[in-house]
Amino acid sequence: MPKTVAEKILSRVAARDAKVGDLVIVPVSRVMVHDSVIDAVIAGLRDLGRERVWDTTKVAVFVDHAAPAPTPVVADSHRVLREWVRAQGIATFYDAGEGVCHQIMVEEGYCEPGTVIVGSDSHSNSYGAVGAFGAGMGATDIAVALALGRTWLRVPESIKVTFTGKPRKGVTMKDAIMRVVREIGTDGARYACVEFHGAGSLPQGDRITLAGMTTEMGAKAGIVVGTPEAPDWLFPDRGAAYANEVIVDLSTLEPQIAVPPRVDQVVNVSEAVGQPVDVVFLGSCTNGRLVDMRQAAAVLRGRRISPEVRLEVVPSSRRQFEDAMADGTLLSLSAAGAVIGSSGCGPCLGRTGGVLAGQEICLSTANRNYRGRMGSADASIFIGSPYVAAVAALTGVIDDPRPYLEASDAEFDDLVARRRAERTGRGAASVRSGDRSRELMVAAARSGVAAEIDD
């Protein structure tokens, strides 16, 4: 029988012929554990009667979900985590400020293509960016995997997603994956593996955006086919059977917006134009990389964001943070009025950083907009690309970023003024210390952002 990529990986690691629907018990090549589940994981191991993890070299531990610790309770939990890491002798440990687990797992090379990796966070699907079968699991499953070095899986059906064409300027793979979520729905890939075709040669960051967002369709895993990291055998057989197929033509795609409180309630940006926002969050494992920050800086062009909007930028890892520092991107974002947070999950899940108040409206580049996700249950979260986020920060409303990228300086100022005028009666205008925006922007431009801005 011709096999999908999921069937190939699971057949290989289970050392048997694995078909859709089979239960298999498989070795894992790595287990990812993060701070917010550590108490339950340690308790699980203790209850299992296994004090030691099965292989300290195959465990990666991260403090990222509420980091640096926002409360004494969380700080105590982090202390327990560090003591456990030391007692176990786990070397692959990334403390607060190093970044989001998924970004580090992929960019630092902890994800072996063609193997199974389980992680304590639901977005562990991200490891499919380099061809690994990454699956998120709960604390007890993680404790069992840490004890045995194995896990059980039902061999999933696969859904084939094919991208064709090239996106126009101002349209990103975030828009592409939101379009896919719109087609498939929040449970349309339940128990399934989403196999991406036509995306293997994209930059690694775009592939993380794609694979990680498969979680929002209920998928067990999301795997990008044909990546440079993948071994030769990691492709589906001709004639492999798929439960569903979706084709997205990138060349005609518009920027996409997910409307609260559902990730699959996705509209073209033209249908959301004028929607006011109070807070903009640029970050997360989905869109917190250098390229995302550069896209935002390219929109801002040395201007200041709306005085009534808060913009929070949280680079997804120290590597991304430092790259954005070195080329002036962070300087230009700060000069525009952004708050820059230390690398980590940040406000994506409402545990630390700028949480939302009741009635507040946020435009986030992250992956989820459930009720209560980023703070108050009475806040609303729209999701979009970094370009959309930057325009929302600039104008205080959702708008199509493409005209801003094409406009002359005079046209640009006119666009911004018109949108700002539409937004009334929200928030209060903040003084942005000093007025050095232009001057800092010039300095930043000299060190690298210029090319992007002049595009």
Place this chain on the structure above:
Amino acid sequence: MSRAWVFGDDLDTDQIVPGRYAPFMVGQDKFHTYAFCDARPEFAKAVRPGDVLVGGENFGCGSSREYAVAALAKHGIGGIVAKSFARIFFRNCINLGIPVLESESALGVVRDGDAVTLDLSAGLLRAPAGDARLRPLAPFAQEILGAGGVVAYLREHGDFPPLA
């Protein structure tokens, strides 16, 4: 007899226990008292051991957070019957010993507050308006549930149940 608590489609883990009330945030002894605090504020006080949750499609979607299930286990939930379950939630329930059963008809038959009986051996959820048929679980999952969860199973047997 137990009470049925009926929910709709796409009940996410943030609604079961909002992230701000994670054990990580409020401590291990309190988090379950916030179960459904936004969606069903009366739940945590009124729920009784053995009560059954009934839902629609994609029950338990969202985050992998197991404490959503741990909160339900602490309240002694006797089982969850839904049209379909989110995958991580489904595994978490099996692991923590809460029977999770798919049923096409339960949501149409059971009303919130009904006195119901979850009859696992007959594969039925019995309600005043009729019985809802439950899809049988894989023997592998039944074995784990029978032991009261995966930790108890592994302690007793040292390894996963044999695959069929």
